[in-house]
Amino acid sequence: MRILIIEDDKEAASYLVKAFRETGHVADHAADGLDGYAMAEAGDYDVLVVDRMLPKLDGLSLIRSLREQKVETPVLILSALGQVDDRVKGLRAGGDDYLPKPYAFSELLARVEVLSRRRASAPSSEPTIYRIADLELDRLSHRVTRSGQEIVLQPREFRLLEYLMKNANQVVTRTMLLEHVWDYHFDPQTNVIDVHVSRLRSKIDKGFDKPLIHTIRGAGYMVRMGPMEGEE
């Protein structure tokens, strides 16, 4: 995955570049809004990580200009402002996701990966049935089956599984789940999300030898076939 980081804080930028490279991605860096705009327009990036406050051209204007030029690369906005309505402003300017500073890198990575995948698969080609191993979720009839056996889920459990399966093989953080399943953007303080996931897990994985819902330590959850590195 090719990522462009547009961030004026040198230390933060080099930390991000290094961290993305360590996780196997290609990361470039632009130190101001104009450079960032030029690089984003010319280069073929999968995701742009844009700081809101940038010299020369601020983050939101940069995104707006890119969108006007029909550059549809997904953008994740980083913001130290964290105002209550910042997210709305950011998304309205054409951003795709928003992360207030300070953030954990695992959170940023998970979000960037989800954004890049969203780009790879056009929204119209989203399948009506998600399949992982023997687990099937039908988005139209709201039916979930595993090995042909029907699993009865509560509406919220269904949405939880739907979001996990939509982003199968990718880490999904607790905040992302709260955002997409409950439509809230605050920091879930206690283990509220964990309990919901473990309930879902007991319905999906109980009685089957191969668990599909995995906990990724220090990051979140992932639906995939077979165990993986870093799993508890």
Add this chain to the structure above:
Amino acid sequence: MTALGKLFRTTAFKLSFAYLVVFTLFAFVTLGYVAWSAEKVLTDQFVSTIENEIEGLSQQYRNGGLRRLVNVVDRRSRTPGASLYLVTTDVGERVAGNVGALPPGVIDRVGQFETLYSRTDETDTKPNAALVRVYLLPGGFRLLVGRDIEERIRLRNVIHKAIGYSLLFIGVLGCLGSWFIARRVLKRVDDMTDITRDIMAGDLGGRLKIAGTGDELDRLAQNLNDMLDRIGELMRGMREVSDNIAHDLKTPLTRLRNKADEALRTARTPDELKAALEATIEESDNLIRIFNALLMIARLEAGNARESLADFDAAEAVRDVAELYEAVAEEVGVSLEVSVEGGLPIHGNRELLGQAMANLLDNALKYGAAPDGSAQTITVSAERVGQEARIVVADHGPGIPAEERSHVLERFVRLETARSRPGFGLGLSLAAAVARLHEGRLLLEDNAPGLRVVLVLPLKEVPVPQLALPSAA
């Protein structure tokens, strides 16, 4: 600026002066009109008298010719208080009448006009003014009939003097009044300025004096005092926050530092190092969380989230958050009873209400367990009471003593009993800040036993849908 200059610049003075000008103009116009009307009435009277005289004289002339006219004029001239008469020859020689000297040329002017004259019997006094009418008689003779108008002139003078004096009087009195009012207002404003200057210099306890007159200055002073109270509150809040931040962040920061230090000294295997690093990251995340909560409260209190408000259904938000926490509650053996009335329209921020609800439920789960382990129930309800939505989270835990209730809404305040459990003492402060943002309030009540937190939010007025009746064809 001189003291007088300052006085002249006051609004009170300017206003009084404007009124003064308006009233003076008004008085001037009124008196002027009176004078003009009085003069007109008198003049009309003179004219009609003259016309009557002429009527009579022309009758005499028609009956008896010039001789008869001269006789009548002669007789009438001698009556006391008579009008003015003069009959002259074509060269201006007096034939009869009581008018002596006339300015030259007057007798040759035919028609009605004003002129100066003197009577034949009083040659030494200065000439008087008169309204006269001159006729040309056959044979070049001229007849002059007129009335003395000195009286009218005296009246005019009296009125003019009255106008002058009253204007002078109004002017002086008005100026004095303006000056007095301006000085009074200026003094009060100066007092206010002095006090505010003292306050700015650091005497934050100072308050403006209220004169008790209930006028606009009193209202202003009252508002300023309220503002000062609010500023004082915020200042105290700020000071408390900074003190508390210093104090409360010291603990996790020290812990963080110690963990890193200990790992550096004792960890030998990569696994031990990794575990130590993970622990330090967890501590840092806690710190970040505290900062985020603090920032959020600060922003809400600063009121700059106001523009992010929109209309939403509070009932749905409460249901959603209750549903989010229901699983956790069940996990720890608490039953969450939710009764939410449908449709509670609110103008506000759904995210923030959700966050506040999450905090309240979090608290209820953490501290709301009954001491004896029985009755593990948390009740969540939302209902419409009048024009307000009342959202209640009630537990059966030890509750909060009445005297502590207002205190726990402050930042970082944690009851002694809660010290042993995780938390930063920001949850209720945030919920209270959210309530304030929505122009509502957060009440802490006794659930006997337990704590009952009531979030009161004003409902958005929803216009009663009017049935669209088809107009009668």
